[in-house]
Amino acid sequence: MATHNLKHALFCAIVTVVIAYPILGLDLVAQGTQIGLEGATPTTIISIFLAAGIVFLFQLFRDNIMGNLGKLPKLNPLSGREPMPAEKRAKVEAWVLTAIIVLALFWPFVVSRGSVDLATLVLIYIMLALGLNVVVGLAGLLDLGYVAFYAVGAYTFALLYQYFGFTFWMALPVGALLAATFGMVLGFPVLRLRGDYLAIVTLGFGEIIRILLNNWTAVTGGPNGIGGIPDPTLFGMEFGRRVKGEGNTSFHETFGIAYSGEHKVIFLYLIALVLAVITALVIRRLMRMPVGRAWEALREDEIAARSLGLSRTAVKLSAFTIGAFFAGFAGTVFASKQGFISPESFVFLESAIILAIVVLGGMGSQIGVILAAIAVTILPELAREFSDFRMLVFGAAMVLMMVWRPQGLMPMRRIPISLKRQE
């Protein structure tokens, strides 16, 4: 056993060096038209060998380490606790949520403009993640092309404004409904497919949408995108310094206050907040309705659910359409916030980030997904010098979560009801 372990550990250490050294230790640098090689810094080399050493020791004493880890006391002291009674829990939750929403309403008036802008982005991601949570978390359909519906929402607003002069409020429902229609049209044929095939088909669909947006220059402006998308208005009042739209007044003149760029940012934040709260509440409601139960039933056991008379296509299609609808919502807000959109914003990586949020937060759990959206958006901003490592950490986190905690950081909890045995 010992020699076997030693051999295995040695092999693992060598593999570590082999996969790390050429890529990390030898840098390709352009020297004029030629390329040359440059050795990395000694620190890199040392850390590669250090990593190999750690792998060696870990593999050598793997059995001991894993054995001892199992004996450690459970980290979570709450795990053995009785869950709160459902009624009390619901009450506490309602209070906490109300408090958070009230806080979020007043918060932008005291912080800097940059933070409000970031918070708007967080809210957009929350909407997206909640929408994807319906598809992936509740219905168990892995959608890798979710960003396509986001793009449909954003481009709907941009194009309707460009060609027909639509305002934000007119475009918001149109964008969401159009995204939902796209979801339905795509969903209808593909939902018969098995899980992993579905993932690939949606990925292909997302790429097709992006390539079309990129190449259909006559309508979408191609890679240059569409600019000059207007901000939302408040009952016909604009937030710019000068009024652009016909028949509109400007916000600061109506109320006789000095013009400030912050008004617009805060207003956009409030719209995003309201929409995000609506998204969360609607989905929360849906989860408790028969259709929500059907999503989960189908996710858990398709055959059993179908034999109970649920229509597979209708249930899956409803999840897909509703997810797409909220992505369209988020897309419209995003277009208005940025004022400019291009296909660059709707690449596969964006889908992967939203998926990572859902996975990290705990598939199906709304609170978990919201917290994960906040963390995933804000952490890279806080650690700007490490922003290059953001995606690296994401990838690693997705793998580690799947290995150690596939249910996510805050898994969805269903309070179990058990039948009491008759004595």
Add this chain to the structure above:
Amino acid sequence: MQDLLYFSQQLVNGLTIGSAYALIAIGYTMVYGIIGMINFAHGEIYMIGAYTALIAITGLATLGVAWLPVILLVALICAVIVSSSMGWAVERVAYRPVRGRHRLIPLISAIGMSIFLQNYVHLAQGSRNIGFPALIDGSFRFGAPESFQLSLSYMQITIFITTLICMTLLSLFISRSRIGRACRAVSQDLGMANLLGIDTNRIISATFVIGASLAAVAGLLLGMYYGSVDPLFGFIAGLKAFTAAVLGGIGSIPGAMLGGLILGVSESMTSGYLSGEYKDVVSFSLLILILLFKPTGLLGKPEVEKI
């Protein structure tokens, strides 16, 4: 005559790309055939193969080695060793612990791995694309010099021949060797193979190593053919190769070869007769249509869902 030459040119280009796709597709199809998961990080392994080959070529140039066969052989060996170690390690770290869980869990883990590897190379080697030296230059030309000429470059011939050799070796390996036989047994019934004394973990590792080695070969060949590499090099190629695997019937090795060739040809026909920008649209649409109407692909066996 002109039209025929133009058509043959597209055909040659398509077959070249297609045979490289087939090499990558083998990795997808073998892994899927055995453990039923889509190895999403396979495209990245191919990209790492291309990078390693480029590093080896540059290193040899710095050392002053100029004899082409030596350069190619060393680059090939380096790429195969690094990629296959990578394939082995990825399976150990990201796939083995989640094997047998719900279908989506290995897939998400694979997507995470793919993002991780892309950014690993991005951080280590920069995000710019790096020029790959054209080691094999020159071409045969057919047709009158003043009109359209069909050109068949030596590079394209190299790609055909290498693919042919790899495929022959792989077929022999699968049909004759002990491990190959075990591979077939495991892909038919993993549990039963385990009971009969086959170390299935070892066979699954071997599958990843074989797939990664072929991807590394494709990385070297396509790197030279395209003339540059960048960290996103593997993503689209991986998707295309997956399409090829599905097209031919996932789990079937001859299917992957056939699928690669069909995909390559249809792509180059699109860029030759319609527009180069839409060739990706065509291949993804092809993927969607096949999954919708014939999910078992051209040569795949129909899958019976057991209850």
